[in-house]
Amino acid sequence: MENKILVVYYSLEGNTKLIAEAVSKAVSGDILQIKPEKDINPKSKMRYLIGGKKSITKEKPELMPYDVKAEDYDVLFIGTPVWAGNFTPAIRSFFAKTNLKSKKIALFNCSGGNSGKTFENMKSELEGNDFVGEIEFKNLLKNDTEKNIEKAKKWAEDVCKKL
Ligand SMILES: Cc1cc2nc3c(=O)[nH]c(=O)nc-3n(C[C@H](O)[C@H](O)[C@H](O)COP(=O)(O)O)c2cc1C
DSSP: OOOOEEEEEOOSSSHHHHHHHHHHHHHTOEEEEOOBSSOOOTTOTTHHHHHHHHHHTTOOOOBOOOOOOGGGOSEEEEEEEOBTTBOOHHHHHHHHTOOOOSOEEEEEEEESSOOTTHHHHHHHHTTTSEEEEEEEEESTTTSOHHHHHHHHHHHHHHHHHTO
């Protein structure tokens, strides 16, 4: 039977969104954008400070409702921006309300250059799953955007070929 594929992501400023959309197209997967009910203003100069604190204190914001059941999928691509060297609070909320076990999981992140322990921390939240790929994108919207989107598509296709 064909694998059911879901791409789950959060994005404040659009970088992770671009990759998530490219990945979902490349592998014909469904897509789920996670959004906190009250999100930070992406234009706010304070966003680093506010978001960084939320990340460090491991906040789990209430999410906007969605009707996708992640547990019904075989393969999940999970993407996040890096905030304070970690994955984002919205993704933390998603992990808390989802019970993922024995899934094939591929991780992607977008950062300004230093992704810290993002993947390591995601994997420890996702224990009991099989990790099938990971990739990082740095300053995506600032340079080589098209090249990186192609890289994301190729990566996602390769991940699926090897399943
Ligand atoms: C609250 C906050 C904290 C951030 N912390 C980091 C960090 O620790 N390391 C890093 O390389 N980039 C950091 N960044 C930059 C983002 O990871 C980067 O701009 C990313 O591409 C944003 O993804 P998005 O456009 O999908 O929201 C931070 C950005 C924000 C808003």
